[in-house]
Amino acid sequence: MMDTFAALAHGMAVAIQPMNLLYAxxxxxxxxxxxVLPGIGPALTVALLLPVTYxxxxxxxxxxxAGIYYGGMxxxxxxxxxxxxxxxxASMATALEGNKMAKAGRGGPALATSxxxxxxxxxxxxxxxxxxxxxLVDFAVRFGPEDYFALMCVAFVTVSAxxxxxxxxxxxxxxxxLTLGLVGIDKLTGQARLAFGVPELLxxxxxxxxxxxxxAVGEALYVASRRHHTEEKLEPVRGSLWMTKEDWKRSWKxxxxxxxxxxxxxxxxxxxxxxxxxxxxxxxxxxxKHPEEFGKGAIEGVAGPEAANxxxxxxxxxxxxxxGLPTSATAxxxxxxxxxYGLNPGPLLFAERPDLVWGLIAxxxxxxxxxxxxxxxxxxxxxxxxxxxxxxxxAGILVFATMGTIxxxxxxxxxxxxxxxxxLGFLMRRFDFPIAPVVVGLILGPIAESQLRRALAISLGDPxxxxxxxxxxxxxxxxxxxxxxxxxxxGLGRFKANED
Amino acid sequence: xFRFPLRLVGAAxxxxxxxxxxxxxxxLELKLMAPAAPGGGWDQTARSMQQALVASGVARSxxxxxxxxxxxxxxxAQFVNGAKGDGNQMMVSGFVMVGALAxxxxxxxxxxxxxxxxxxxxxQVIVVPANSPxxxxxxxAAAVKADIARVTFAGGSAGGVDHVMAALFAGAVGADAKKIxxxxxxxxxxxxxxxxxxKVTAGISGLSEYEGQIKSGKLRAIGVTSEKRIAGSDIPTxxxxxxxxxxxxxxxVVAPPGITPExxxxxxxxxxxxxxxxAWKEILKQKGWEDAYLxxxxxxxxxxxxxxxxxxxLKSVGLVKS
Numbered sequence: 117m118m119d120t121f122a123a124l125a126h127g128m129a130v131a132i133q134p135m136n137l138l139y140a141x142x143x144x145x146x147x148x149x150x151x152v153l154p155g156i157g158p159a160l161t162v163a164l165l166l167p168v169t170y171x172x173x174x175x176x177x178x179x180x181x182a183g184i185y186y187g188g189m190x191x192x193x194x195x196x197x198x199x200x201x202x203x204x205x206a207s208m209a210t211a212l213e214g215n216k217m218a219k220a221g222r223g224g225p226a227l228a229t230s231x232x233x234x235x236x237x238x239x240x241x242x243x244x245x246x247x248x249x250x251x252l253v254d255f256a257v258r259f260g261p262e263d264y265f266a267l268m269c270v271a272f273v274t275v276s277a278x279x280x281x282x283x284x285x286x287x288x289x290x291x292x293x294l295t296l297g298l299v300g301i302d303k304l305t306g307q308a309r310l311a312f313g314v315p316e317l318l319x320x321x322x323x324x325x326x327x328x329x330x331x332a333v334g335e336a337l338y339v340a341s342r343r344h345h346t347e348e349k350l351e352p353v354r355g356s357l358w359m360t361k362e363d364w365k366r367s368w369k370x371x372x373x374x375x376x377x378x379x380x381x382x383x384x385x386x387x388x389x390x391x392x393x394x395x396x397x398x399x400x401x402x403x404x405k406h407p408e409e410f411g412k413g414a415i416e417g418v419a420g421p422e423a424a425n426x427x428x429x430x431x432x433x434x435x436x437x438x439x440g441l442p443t444s445a446t447a448x449x450x451x452x453x454x455x456x457y458g459l460n461p462g463p464l465l466f467a468e469r470p471d472l473v474w475g476l477i478a479x480x481x482x483x484x485x486x487x488x489x490x491x492x493x494x495x496x497x498x499x500x501x502x503x504x505x506x507x508x509x510x511a512g513i514l515v516f517a518t519m520g521t522i523x524x525x526x527x528x529x530x531x532x533x534x535x536x537x538x539x540l541g542f543l544m545r546r547f548d549f550p551i552a553p554v555v556v557g558l559i560l561g562p563i564a565e566s567q568l569r570r571a572l573a574i575s576l577g578d579p580x581x582x583x584x585x586x587x588x589x590x591x592x593x594x595x596x597x598x599x600x601x602x603x604x605x606x607g608l609g610r611f612k613a614n615e616d
Numbered sequence: 617x618f619r620f621p622l623r624l625v626g627a628a629x630x631x632x633x634x635x636x637x638x639x640x641x642x643x644l645e646l647k648l649m650a651p652a653a654p655g656g657g658w659d660q661t662a663r664s665m666q667q668a669l670v671a672s673g674v675a676r677s678x679x680x681x682x683x684x685x686x687x688x689x690x691x692x693a694q695f696v697n698g699a700k701g702d703g704n705q706m707m708v709s710g711f712v713m714v715g716a717l718a719x720x721x722x723x724x725x726x727x728x729x730x731x732x733x734x735x736x737x738x739x740q741v742i743v744v745p746a747n748s749p750x751x752x753x754x755x756x757a758a759a760v761k762a763d764i765a766r767v768t769f770a771g772g773s774a775g776g777v778d779h780v781m782a783a784l785f786a787g788a789v790g791a792d793a794k795k796i797x798x799x800x801x802x803x804x805x806x807x808x809x810x811x812x813x814x815k816v817t818a819g820i821s822g823l824s825e826y827e828g829q830i831k832s833g834k835l836r837a838i839g840v841t842s843e844k845r846i847a848g849s850d851i852p853t854x855x856x857x858x859x860x861x862x863x864x865x866x867x868x869v870v871a872p873p874g875i876t877p878e879x880x881x882x883x884x885x886x887x888x889x890x891x892x893x894x895a896w897k898e899i900l901k902q903k904g905w906e907d908a909y910l911x912x913x914x915x916x917x918x919x920x921x922x923x924x925x926x927x928x929x930l931k932s933v934g935l936v937k938s
Contacts, residue, residue, distance in 0.1 A: 159653075166663065256809065257809050257812045257813045258813050259809065259813070260810065260813055260815040261799075261810070261815065301686065301719075301720075301774075302774075303773070303774065303800055303802065304774060304799075304800055305774060305935070306719050306773070306774030306775040306800075306935050307719075307935075308720065315685060315686055315689045315690045315693055315720065315722070316685055316686075316690055318685060318686035318689060318690075318720060319684070319685050319686055319690075385806050385808075385809040386806050386809075435809075439808065439809075439812075439828075439829070440828050440829075441808055441809065443806075448656075452660060457902070465828075525684065525685075526683070527683075527685075527690070570799050570801075573768070573797060573799050574768050574797075574799060574815060574816060576765060576766070576797075
């Protein structure tokens with residue numbers, strides 16, 4: 117333990133060298149900028165910067181990459197809250213409540229709770245990275261396909277939190293998403309499914325294209341169609357621009373719970389950032405004292421997922437640094453960055469280059485502080501965006517969404533899909549179907565399917581493998597309880613009512 | 617807000633290039649397509665070529681474009697149709713594309729492009745967890761022969777080099793390759809976790825990907841696929857252990873169809889000069905890639921043979937319907 121502190125202190129000394137501070141600043145600035153634009157993610161930015169940083173020293177450029185990574189997670193939430201356009205899929209849960217808050221004139225507090233929540237979660241998770249990494253990675257490696265499948269079952273149960281009022285409509289949306297998830301090459305047999313001979317569809321439907329199409333384009337079309345009915349007046353600020361005492365009180369627990377979801381799941385090799393954000397959202401929805409506000413702009417629904425999102429970013433660094441396992445596209449680019457300097461992340465890196473590893477971890481703390489300083493003053497500026505007349509604002513959103521999609525995948529098919537999903541999003545809004553379950557289905561469906569089939573292939577088709585692993589058995593039990601508890605409680609309630 | 621940083625990057629690139637670039641740089645301005653998303657092996661190959669071509673003064677500028685999709689199927693289709701006859705364009709390709717094109721029933725094939733050169737290769741390895749009872753390639757061969765379905769191999773995507781290698785291993789030890797139990801994972805990361813966690817019998821990947829784990833003793837390498845033992849390495853080859861399994865994940869560069877012999881010569885000469893440059897050698901060392909330069913007709917020949925071999929294996933495991 118003391119060793120860790122000493123190493124961290126040493127790392128701090130490396131990180132606060134003026135040049136390294138500058139690299140961190142460039143990193144968080146670039147990261148925030150690319151996070152705001154849908155389509156251009158941190159991975160692409162790091163890829164573009166790799167050749168440029170070739171001449172820099174390894175410590176400095178890795179610190180910059182880490183800044184981009186954290187910054188991207190901050191930036192994605194800004195557009196999610198303000199204009200209902202998640203910059204990346206991990207910000208989708210944030211858009212659910214955050215945008216409702218912004219429309220009610222509470223954009224300021226929503227941005228603030230997301231910035232501060234990200235800071236709290238990022239800091240806690242970085243502490244976790246420093247102290248728990250070796251232990252956590254042993255646990256993460258023990259997660260087999262059957263355990264992932266069980267985790268997906270838990271996630272599926274929690275999806276219902278995003279359904280809104282009607283379970284039938286929610287399930288319909290979910291199944292649209294699951295169907296979209298089938299498109300492309302089947303991971304286990306290499307055969308194409310639902311691709312209709314279009315080569316661009318072989319890789320499946322891109323989550324960001326679907327999310328941007330449904331959320332941003334769909335919303336723009338819907339607003340345009342309603343324009344002659346009622347002029348919806350957006351008030352940029354109603355009440356305080358900053359978080360009130362009440363907001364703080366309602367935010368701090370979701371921050372901590374979000375961190376608890378984000379960090380360990382982010383550390384799993386196939387965990388990702390989306391699943392913890394949804395787990396956090398549904399947990400907050402269940403625990404809140406203001407259930408009537410959910411769906412209309414509850415601050416807990418922003419605070420929790422945002423914290424989970426950032427904590428998972430730190431979690432991803434656990435397998436990267438300790439095993440050399442890149443578990444996200446950005447982590448893979450950072451691995452390439454390490455290799456550029458002849459460094460091999462893995463069990464030996466901590467021993468061979470402690471200055472570099474601890475310098476990186478220390479600079480994550482610094483990047484986090486910088487992001488808070490960079491983002492909080494911007495809140496006032498960002499919410500002004502909502503004062504732009506609606507036709508201008510939504511035209512801007514359309515340009516923004518299209519540009520981001522083209523930047524990520526320059527192809528006609530991709531753009532047609534964006535337009536198609538936009539129309540779908542419009543129709544779903546028009547006929548009152550929830551849109552989040554579609555995206556959730558697309559994310560969870562393929563993971564659940566391939567992990568289940570992997571587990572069964574390894575066990576030679578014996579389904580008992582799903583309950584023989586203690587992790588999987590526990591998770592399945594949790595899923596079952598979460599699924600049945602509402603019915604049982606309702607039944608008990610009725611029973612009591614009868615007795616009276 | 618967004619434009620400024622990118623411009624800054626552009627300026628920085630221009631500056632670095634200008635600094636590294638001697639005044640006698642030629643007029644060659646190339647466009648290089650990586651038929652994959654940023655970050656993967658092909659993208660890294662393209663960006664490394666960009667770096668070496670410019671730094672060594674072979675080309676004045678090189679522009680890398682990414683066209684991701686379906687193991688290169690989308691990229692090659694765009695390349696063959698869009699760049700036809702253009703002597704200033706090239707595309708990175710490799711082993712994985714051969715299998716992907718066959719499996720996706722792509723209307724465009726590698727026979728249509730103009731081969732320029734094979735550039736690099738990565739040697740493949742089979743590993744087992746440190747506590748596995750399997751100590752060497754013969755132990756694994758015995759297990760495969762005893763009950764092939766119970767031996768699970770973890771590796772990369774279906775039909776990729778790892779999958780082909782599993783089938784070749786089974787065939788080489790006299791088992792029925794059709795029955796291999798191969799579990800594809802997306803990316804080396806996930807499969808490594810499955811191997812370390814003891815979920816599968818053995819793992820297949822490029823050697824560099826597992827090197828750290830092998831050195832730290834968490835994984836045991838039971839054989840590499842090179843012809844001869846790698847200098848300074850104590851991992852035996854499969855050939856040494858009496859199993860005829862030689863395969864490498866090669867990457868190459870090709871030109872569009874319909875270019876003139878002069879254009880082909882210009883491109884081939886440029887690539888040959890780049891391969892001999894110090895900048896390229898430095899990159900190979902950093903990335904752990906083996907120099908596998910093979911130019912001209914020899915490469916065209918190799919490409920034909922490798923395509924036939926891979927297609928045969930994929931047919932035998934049922935991924936390609938004959």
